[in-house]
Structure formats: structure tokens, C-alpha cells
Amino acid sequence: xxxxxxxxxxxxxxxxxxxxxxxxxxxxxxxxxxxxxxxxxxxxxxxxxxxxxxxxxxxxxxxxxxxxxxxxxxxxxxxxxxxxxxxxxxxxxxxxxxxxxxxxxxxxxxxxxxxx
Amino acid sequence: xxxxxxxxxxxxxxxxxxxxxxxxxxxxxxxxxxxxxxxxxxxxxxxxxxxxxxxxxxxxxxxxxxxxxxxxxxxxxxxxxxxxxxxxxxxxxxxxxxxxxxxxxxxxxx
Numbered sequence: 088x089x090x091x092x093x094x095x096x097x098x099x100x101x102x103x104x105x106x107x108x109x110x111x112x113x114x115x116x117x118x119x120x121x122x123x124x125x126x127x128x129x130x131x132x133x134x135x136x137x138x139x140x141x142x143x144x145x146x147x148x149x150x151x152x153x154x155x156x157x158x159x160x161x162x163x164x165x166x167x168x169x170x171x172x173x174x175x176x177x178x179x180x181x182x183x184x185x186x187x188x189x190x191x192x193x194x195x196x197x198x199x200x201x202x203x
Numbered sequence: 204x205x206x207x208x209x210x211x212x213x214x215x216x217x218x219x220x221x222x223x224x225x226x227x228x229x230x231x232x233x234x235x236x237x238x239x240x241x242x243x244x245x246x247x248x249x250x251x252x253x254x255x256x257x258x259x260x261x262x263x264x265x266x267x268x269x270x271x272x273x274x275x276x277x278x279x280x281x282x283x284x285x286x287x288x289x290x291x292x293x294x295x296x297x298x299x300x301x302x303x304x305x306x307x308x309x310x311x312x313x
Contacts, residue, residue, distance in 0.1 A: 118299065129305035137299055145300065177246060192237065192301065194246040
């Protein structure tokens with residue numbers, strides 16, 4: 088049981104390049120999240136998904152796109168990277184008891200992205 | 204919009220002290236509140252989850268309380284150890300959207 092994994096662990100991009108970050112979970116969780124963490128800003132939600140085939144915007148969605156084609160995977164795409172997207176990106180997942188509140192969030196180890 | 208504040212931002216204490224970390228939130232319409240630990244360069248690890256109907260949760264030397272009406276939660280760490288050194292974050296869950304505080308950076312020195 089690997090939990091939540093993220094690929095890649097570290098990446099350097101040039102301004103304007105594109106890339107996709109992959110998040111995978113093997114806990115059969117319905118909910119998945121993408122966050123970015125910046126010094127002094129805490130964790131901010133980029134996009135989230137409440138189930139396969141559904142996505143929604145979080146607090147800071149501009150410049151990012153997401154897809155959830157399979158329940159276990161949540162992809163975060165940067166179409167044209169900017170230096171302002173230099174950050175550490177975390178993926179998380181959680182389940183919900185039917186009709187009830189969300190349970191514990193489980194986090195991946197993070198992806199460090201540097202945009203030059 | 205939900206806002207989550209954690210006080211203090213940083214804390215340095217000698218080993219053995221009992222600690223209280225504070226988390227306050229502006230909107231009391233929450234489903235649950237979660238405390239996390241983050242070690243440098245690592246992801247977040249869940250410590251305790253308190254549902255909105257609960258008042259507290261305990262795990263080992265950790266005790267978290269929740270007062271929804273006043274918009275506050277505290278994380279109590281008993282008999283602190285150097286291994287407790289990390290950043291502690293609280294997250295408030297409203298509907299599907301979690302809101303995080305900026306964390307308290309804790310150093311416990313021998």
C-alpha cells in the first residue's frame with residue numbers, strides 16, 4: 088500500500104514550457120486535491136476532484152489545468168510555465184463516509200518545481 | 204471566505220515542556236478540523252482529526268480540542284521531545300474545500 092505518490096519529485100522548467108504532474112493513490116479515495124506551498128503563504132488549494140471525471144477550481148486555479156480520468160489518478164498540468172509557478176506542489180486524497188464529512192487527508196511527498 | 208490563523212508562528216522550547224499551539228478560524232460552519240505535522244522538505248502527516256460534533260481527540264502525547272462556537276482549536280503537546288521539532292498546521296474543512304493555516308514552526312532543544 089503505497090498511499091499517495093507524486094511524479095516527478097523535482098523539475099526545472101524554462102518559462103513557457105509545459106509539463107504534467109502526476110498524482111496516484113491506491114486507497115480508493117473519492118476526493119483528490121492539488122495544493123501549492125510557498126514560503127509565508129501556507130498551503131493553497133489549486134484544484135480538486137470529488138470523483139472520477141469531475142474537477143473543480145480551488146483558491147488559485149489560474150495557469151493550471153487538471154484531469155481525473157481514472158479514480159486513482161489526478162493530473163495537474165501547466166500549459167505555459169511562469170516563474171510565479173515556482174513552488175512545491177502537494178497532492179492529497181481522502182474518502183468520505185456516505186453523506187458525511189470528509190475523513191483524514193493523506194498527502195504525497197511533494198514535487199519541487201523551479202521555473203526559470 | 205474562511206480564514207485560518209495560527210499563533211504563534213514560531214516557538215522554541217526546552218525539552219520536557221508542555222506546549223499549546225493555537226488555531227483560529229472565522230467561519231464556524233465547518234465539517235471537521237485536522238492537525239498536521241510537516242518535517243522540512245517532506246509532505247504533511249495527519250496527527251488528529253476532530254469532527255465538528257466532537258470536542259477533542261487524543262493520540263499519545265497529543266490532545267486537540269475544538270470549540271466551534273468561538274472558532275478555536277488547540278493542539279496540546281505533553282512532555283515535548285526534540286523529535287517533535289517540525290511545523291504544525293491546522294486545516295479547517297468546509298464542504299469540500301479545506302483551508303490551511305500558515306503553521307507554527309516548533310523547535311524543541313535538548
